Amino acid sequence: MHTVRDTFFVGAFAFACFSPVHALAFDLDTLAERARALAEQTYRAPEPIPRVMRELSYDQYQGIRFEPASSLWAGSDSRFQVMFFPAGLFYTHPVRINVIEGEEVQPLDFRKSDFSYSDPEIERRVPADLGYAGFRLTFPLAAEKEQNQFLVFAGASYFRGVGRDNAWGISGRGVAIDTGLPRGERFPSFVxxxxxxxxxxxxxxxxxxxLDGEDLTGAYEFVATPGETTRLDVKAVLFPRGEIEQLGVAPLTSMFFYGENTGRPRGEWRGEVHDSDGLLIADGASGEWLWRPLLNPVNLEMDWFAVERLAGFGLLQRDVDFSSYQDLGARYERRPGAWVVPRSEWGAGHVVLVQIPTDTETNDNIVAFWKPVEPVKAREAYRFEWTVGFGPGDPVETGLARTVNTFVGDGSVVGGGNVPGAYRFVVDFEGGSLPRQAEGGEVLSRVTGLDGTEVLEHFVEFNAALKTWRMSALVKPEAGKSVALRAFLSDGENALSETWSYRLPSDNDILVKRR
Known part of the structure; x- marks a missing residue:
């Protein structure tokens, strides 16, 4: 983590009055001085849009559509174009949009005529100066003359990206403040x-x-590269207004309703419903790759994974088989993963996983971010650089076998282990240097119980049906405690797989309720 240990200076106030001018250069340093000056001032929440626009229904808001022919740069030679969202519904305040052309910076005014309206009465009510909520970037990903959306910025500091063949799913954010903590999360916004x-x-x-918010301001530079995996390079300079208990850097937000490792809600016909099925962490100091399958817990759950030198982390959708989901509308098998790689020195810290209960797939209930070890103080500038890639599959080839299935069952039933209070875990690994057949070489399971979890048995065998190696473990937690496990496959000397990590709260939907 790069910290600029200098105090804010009042002389930078001039930047807070920034207005469109002819500029010799507009860059991150210019914007950072404006953010620095803004942090010296008391936070003022942006003025909300008219009530009539805030009270639109979802369908009414969706009936206001931007006309592609009005896209920014549509009449130029650029292959990129920009479409805009109107303020309204849960986008309760507009954001200012400026365009940099050469050395000139000009504001982009809202134009009501750039939108079509399914309801004439709504069209009549839309103010001429309503303002934009955000924007979508488009580029010819599939065919040269066809514009495809690949990146969206709208709402607080949220953004979403997709690769060439993905459907929309996981989101990124500029920053996260106190996510999951008792005092409540705050949401700074790009203004x-x-x-x-x-x-x-x-x-x-x-x-x-x-970026502006109650806790901090920030200046961000983004460079987006669309493709099979869409890459977003981010440089951020943050100016806290006060001490921040938990600063979330490069946060990712996703959804996990249920999956192969959980119970299925009553009445659901689909096998799995999730935008992501696991958290992957790469520790550059130890060389360990760790996979943690996601949950939809009964109560909010938080996990902190200590990392000495972060090489990367991300929320991935590893299961890309349509038969797992059977949903022709949502196409969960096409949801992208998001992989974050630091591009500056972040120092020691934790990857934090927050899992929030949800009873519907429409709620994003999974958050992952990096938290620095060092406390975040007021009157200092914090600089971070990272890349986030939105795309299919795993981000890199590690040379290790990866987890492809995690199944969890009641270990007290016949076939599970017949041990009261126990759980049966079944995990499939594939790839890397694992033998492709049962007689191909020695494969051993290494399973460790943590926090009082007792490992009663574990073994590994070749799964000829899937061409995977299947690890099975019967474990029993202490009464009222969570199951906590780590496991990997070995040839006796070296690891053959990534580390599989799991924590199952005591209040779960796995154990069979007996009358």
Missing amino acids: EFWLEQPSPDDHTVRFYGL
Whole structure:
């Protein structure tokens, strides 16, 4: 974590009055001085849009559609274009949009005529100066003359990206503040953007964002590269207004309703419903790759994974088999993963996983982010750089076998283990240097119980039906405690797989309720 140990200075106030001008250069340093000056001031919440727009129904808001022909840069030689969202519904305040063309910065005014309206009465009520809620970036991903959406910024500091063949799913954020803590999470917002027009040959687009909130301000530079995996390079300079208990860097937000490792809600016909099925962490110091399957817990759950030197973390959708979901509308098998790689020195810290109970797939209930060990103090500047990639499959080839299935059952039933209070875990590994057949070499299971979890038995065998190696473990937690496990496959000397990690709260839907 790079910390600039200097105090804010009042002389930078001039930047807080920034207005469109002819500029010799607009860059992150310019914007950072504005964010620094803004942090010196008392936070003022943005003015809300008119009540009539805030009270639109979902269908009414969706009936206001941006006309693609009105896209920014549609009449230029640039391969990129920009579409806009109107403020309304849960987008309760507009964001300012500016365009950088060469050395000139100009504001982009809201134009009511750029939208079509399914309801004439709604059209009549939309103010001429309503403002934009955010924007969508488009690029010819599939065919040269067809514009495809690949990145969306709208709402607080949220953004979403997709690769060429993905459906929309996981989100990123500019920052997370006290997520999961008792005092409650706060949501700083991007309040202004600057979009830099690409040249005709550019395959990347650059833009800037100013963040403001009760706890901090921030200056951001983004460089987006669309493709099979869409890459977003991020540089951020943050200015806390006060001490922050839990600063979440490079946060990711996803949804896990239920999966192969959980019970299925009564009446559900689909096998699994989730945007992501696990958290992957790479520790650059130890070389360990760790996979933690996700849960939809009964109560809020938080896990902290200590990392000395973070090489990467992400929420992934490893199960890309349609038969697992059977949903022709949602197409969960096409949801992208998001993989974060630090591009500056972040130091020691924790990857934090927050899992929130939900009774519907419409709620994002999974959050993952990096938290620095060092406390975050007021009157200092914190600089972070990272890349987040949105795309299919695992982000890198590790040379290790990966987890492809995790099943959890009641260990007290016949076939599970017949041990009261126990659980049966069945985990499939594939790839890496694992033998492709049962006689291909020695494969051993290494299973460790943590926090009082007793491992009663474990073994591994070749699963010829799936061409995987299946680890099975019967474990028993202390009464009223969570199951906590770590496991990997070995040839006796070296690890053959990533580390599989699991924590199952005592209040769960696995154990059979007996009358």
